[in-house]
Amino acid sequence: xxxxxxxxxxxxxxPTPEFRPTPVDWVQSVLEGPEDRMVAMCQLRTGNGEDxxxxxxxxxxxxxxVRLDFPDEMRMRQQLDVVSIRLEERDEGEALMLWVAVPLTxxxxxxEYDDSDEDDxxxxx
Numbered sequence: 751x752x753x754x755x756x757x758x759x760x761x762x763x764x765p766t767p768e769f770r771p772t773p774v775d776w777v778q779s780v781l782e783g784p785e786d787r788m789v790a791m792c793q794l795r796t797g798n799g800e801d802x803x804x805x806x807x808x809x810x811x812x813x814x815x816v817r818l819d820f821p822d823e824m825r826m827r828q829q830l831d832v833v834s835i836r837l838e839e840r841d842e843g844e845a846l847m848l849w850v851a852v853p854l855t856x857x858x859x860x861x862e863y864d865d866s867d868e869d870d871x872x873x874x875x
Contacts, residue, residue, distance in 0.1 A: 757809035759794075759802055759832065759848070761820040767792040769852060787851040789833055792818075799837040799844040806835050818850055 761767065769790040796802060806816045816832040830850040838845045 754814050756815040756817045756829075757805050758817055758819045758829075759806070759846075761794065761818070766822055767794060767818070767820055767848075769850065772849065786854045787831075788854065789849050790852045791847060791849050794846045794848065795842065796844050796846050799846055802846060803835065803837050806832065818848055 769792050772789050772791055809816050816835075817829045818832055819827060819829050822828050830852060832848055832850055834849040836847045838847060
């Protein structure tokens, strides 16, 4: 039996990403599986966004998972499955928006969604 190697989006330095619950219900529908998980979003600055997007597309095309590899608050490496990804160009440079599957056992790590942030959210016109 061979092991499928995931494609990793690795955060080498910087703070732990801030995971926010997604404000729209349809996002949860793209995630099905034997584990109870919720979809959360985080944003990361990057200098090679197109390369990361290409690697993710190729991995998903090959049937391989994509995972976000990051340090937690204790600087221990953690991984979460990436459900979706989008690249945005901002004044500060490129930013990746990642939707990740967070196990319900890790839910306390996800920030509460604040409805007052709707003006900043791309899902609300």
